[in-house]
Amino acid sequence: MEDDVMHRRIARYASAVVIAATSLTALTGTADAQEPVKTVYFAGLPGxxxxxNPDEWRVTDRVGLSQVVYNEWAPARRCDTSTVPPFVPDTATKLTGYSLGRLATIYYLARASDAQRNTISQVTMIDPGNYASMRNSCDSEPLFVGDDQPLGIGKRGADYLVDWLEANRGARLTILAGPWTATNSHQGIQEIYFNRLRDAERATGIEMSSRVLVCNYSTTETNITKSHHQMIKGADGYVDADLSTCPDGMPNLTLQEPKQGWHP
Incomplete structure (x- = not known):
């Protein structure tokens, strides 16, 4: 009888251990404790x-970094922001987007609460795009942030980026600009992002431009598409870095003048 009782106790204990391990795996993806996610990286359109070779533009895995490929975060409905927030845990302080992945960082900010916006201290965009790519995308169109929102009504994508910089006085936006983004004197980011930023500064009196840093890079590729691809390969090690200054020495990327970068 005592043996039976002991066996039942052991069985219950073993079951509890299994349940606990299963719960931990569900939360962390592994039975071992992990560092909390600090940076969420959103990749651009696969190509x-x-x-x-086919590429989803993933970067090297590392502690504290979560990666989300385009087919995971991209919404079925144009400019719908609802698909992105589930990928950003409360522990994240940085958002990084490569190419079209820039929109995912904006989609999160559009849905974020005041507390969540204050938690995100840095957004990094790696070769986000030229004027045509931004003018004909959700950077320039009203975003859907609620199911009852009428079609075509609401703030545009770029407005939410400015709102974040305005609300969070410690926030920084860093853009690593390759030849594609630099096309026509950076016309895309100048007209779509920075014109709104400058308008907001004049209207509110809140200084934001000094917290926006643009770093210019050339690549070893002369083809604009290949140079765009080379930007994320070279910047792989910096998707989760604190970028208050322009990184130098990235593989196949040459930091251009001004070496300290420039502000809008």
Whole structure:
């Protein structure tokens, strides 16, 4: 009888251990404790890399970094922001977007509460795009932030980026601009993002431009598409970095003048 009782106790204990391990795995993806996610990286539209292979533009895995590929975060309905927030845990303080992944960072900010906006201290955009790519996308169109929102009514994507910089006085936006983004004197970010930023500064009296840093890079590729691909490969190690200054020495990328970067 005592043996039966002991066996039942052992079985219950073993079951509890299994349940606890299962719960931990559900939360962390592994039975071992992990560092909390500090940076969420959103990749751009998948394509073919410079070696001729399919590529989702993932970067090297590391502690504290979560990666979200385009087919995971991109909404079925144009400019719908609802797909992004579930990928950003409360522990995240940085958002990084490569190419079209820039929109995912904006989609999160559009849905974020005041507390969540204050938690995000840095947004990094890696070669976000030229004027045509931003003018014909949700950077320039009203975003859907609620199911009852009428079509075509609401703030545009770029407005939410400015709102974040205005509300969070410690926030920084860093743009690593390759040849694609630099097209026509950075016309895309100048007209779509920075014109709204400058208008907001004049209207509110809140200084934001000094917290926006643009770093210019050339690549070893002369083809604009291949140079765009080279930007994320070279910047791989910086998607989760604190970028208050322009990183130098990235593979196949050359930091251009002004070496300290420039502000809007």
């Amino acid at each position: 073919t890399n410079n070696d001729g």
